[in-house]
Amino acid sequence: MKKFGVLVVFLFLLLFSIISVSAQANSSSSVDSKALACINDNIDSKGCASLTNEELAFTSLVSDECRDELRDREINNQCWPVSTSSTTGSSDGCDLRTTAVSGLALNSGSAKDWVSTKMVSPSEITWYLQVDISDSSNVSSSCTASYDGKSYTFKVLTDKTLDSNAGSCLRRARSNYWFEVDNSCNNKLLTVSCDQDFTTSTLYSKRGDSSKYFLSSDTKSSSASGKTEVTIDSYCLSSNGRACSYEGTLWGVLLLDKRKVDTTPFIPYLIAFADDYERLGSYAFLYSLTGFNDYYSLLSASQKDSGYYDFSSSYKRYYDTAVALLSLNSYSTSESSNAKDWLSEVQGTDGCWGNLRDTSFLLYSSWPVVTSSTSGSVSLCSSEGYYCLANADCQDIGGDVFEDFTCSGVSVCCSKNIELESCGSQGGLICSSGQTCEGSIVPSTNAGQCCVDGLCIDIPDNTPQISECESYNGACKSGCFSDEEKKDYSCNTPFDVCCMKSSTPVSSGSLWWLWLLLIIGIIIVVLLIVFRKKLFKKKFGGSSDVRTSRPPFPPQRPMFRPMTRPMSRPMPSRPSNVSRSPARDKELDDTLKKLREISK
Structure with missing residues (x-):
């Protein structure tokens, strides 16, 4: 037994x-494999035909399943509308964001060409030309500005002011220190010459805003009687051919950059209005396009302690985190690692993050995915010993771009790598949790924020902080409903508990x-x-007739243990007032008989 x-x-x-x-x-x-399974399960259950254009576009960034459906909805073989109820397109016109995402998904040259036709000169930006004399002597300098086949003379006085306008394109502004460039003169070649060593610089600002000016990279110097050439080359993207679309420009420029089109003319417009459109992830896009550490610092300020990003956009935190990782994931920084750790923590049992769009976007931004659209010979960039970088960074360090190897998001496979330095070697400080940097945050090899040109200061206690529970998509309340389960994540209010939807069973x-x-x-x-x-x-x-009931008396030895000799130990006496029936006596005798036979 x-x-x-x-x-x-x-x-x-x-x-x-x-x-x-x-x-x-x-x-x-x-x-990533669980996220891809989530996407494919959603497609199987819904069907490609039932997906919106937005869902089709973002899903096709990482999956082949619905790309044919996305191609069928292309209007005039060049662009996509926001929404459509049939595979033949809609009469509501094409949308810059939807077309740009679709173009990224399909690697479409026609989408790139259509986006390029939407370039307009932004009337929302004012451009300035500064002419500065290098000699510090108190002597004014005579200069000439030439354009449209005509020349106009002016002087730079000893106090650095300009004495006159230079035709209709260049009119004095800002207390006569700069020329304001008329919008009609954008894209014209302006030639400047002076009788002393001089420098020309271009600056810009939002129209009507005198509080902030931006210096462009177009600064040139010349010796006396030499010349510099200046062209105001500035664009945005517009759906209607008039007003700029900031979100459309962000996504359209991302597509153009991926297709190796020079995006420099779009940067001033994006920079000038970045603060106004922070909710769209403007700092993330600009860090990806320019590599400027200022935008890395501004982007880091939007990361929460749990690791996710929140731009207070209408798209919510999953989408915002995907936008941030679109620019950060090419670099092994603590910010990108923390964001991916958070994604691993909050991923649903079905592999999803929120909806189909967000799951697809996060997978595209964070993990390299090889699909049939990248051809059968394509392999991961890192597997070949190369480096995934932003296109601008690869160009800055003189690297070669390999088209045959894939990276996550819009990163390119570069032959060279940017070696990050430690925070200490950059003269920075590591800010701990609960602190913020009052200077600039730069990428480093250290965990935590590397703060340079400033100090790490404690976040005031009155600063609103999202609870740990809410950062994991839970809800803080006094009690959980029947379809929810209590979690151990903390809430801001001590009497609340963290409630989350009960985990759905695995398929x-x-x-x-x-x-x-x-x-x-x-x-x-x-x-x-x-x-x-x-x-x-x-x-x-x-x-086989083994008794399973308890024997009527305590057994002397284990029932199935072989015995070496007959049992001689007397049975224990029973109380005299307990009588035994003849049937029970006979049953006991039979049992003892069997035990003796077993022991032989």
């Missing part, structure tokens, strides 16, 4: 170990073999119980 129990326990332990190991292997599967289709193992194990145990009598008869040679 003991061996039978041991056997049953062993079978249960074996079955439990198999299921535990299998479940652990399933739970530790990669975050039975992916774990059918675990159920099969469980059923087989149960069948084996049942068979062992049913046929235990025959098994023990065969094993021990005893009668």
